[in-house]
Amino acid sequence: MLRLSLLLIIAFVGSLASVSAEIVNFQMCDDSVDTCTIHQVEVSPCPEARLNAACQIRRRRRFTMSFNFTTHFDAERLEASLGWAKSETVELPLLSMDREACKYTACPVRSGVMQTYTTNMPADAKFPLSSYTIRWALKDPLSGKRCCFTHDIKVVR
Known part of the structure; x- marks a missing residue:
């Protein structure tokens, strides 16, 4: 009985891993190539x-x-930003996003240290x-240097 319970727990934990974050394809922004390295981007859920x-990001x-x-x-x-990249120079920002990046990553940031x-966040019903x-993007407000990348999403019901 104990062995069966242990097997069920292992199966359950394994099933949780299958709904965990997925690594997504991304592109570095042109101005970030020399100032930052993005190693990996994950979105959950994103099968x-x-x-x-x-x-596919579901509204609400x-x-x-x-x-x-x-x-x-x-x-x-660092200041965070997120927006719809209509072109390399035109972006429509998501105004409701919390711009204080240090709430979501360690600050101060040191060169050469991965973090x-x-x-x-919610996908607003208005999307x-x-x-x-x-x-x-994560940007140093003093120097203007930033870590920046793009990736594709599809907002669905």
């Missing part, structure tokens, strides 16, 4: 990532975004159902 497809539901990064600059604090930024390229 579509297994097929190299855009994550929360999703978790996490990425590992290494800055090539020092900063006492993780993780946030859990139009469509596909988007979104741009995430």
Whole structure:
């Protein structure tokens, strides 16, 4: 009986791993190439990532975004931003996002030290159902240097 219970617990934990965050494809922003390295980007839930497809983000539901990064600059604090990247120079920002990045990653940031930024946020009911390229950035407000990348999502019901 104890052995069966242990096997059921292991199976349950294994099933949780299958619904955990998925590694997604991303592109570095042109200006971040020399100032930052993004190692890995994860979105949860995003089973579509297994097929190299855009994550389907459901309106009125929360999703978790996490990425590992290494800055090539020092900063006492970072500001976060997220927006729809209509082009390389035009972005429509998500105004409701908490811009204080140090709530979601360790500050101060030191050059050459890898760390993780993780946030859990809602997909607003006002988001139009469509596909988007979104741009995430962590920026030093003093120097203007930033870690920046884009990836694709699809907002669905």
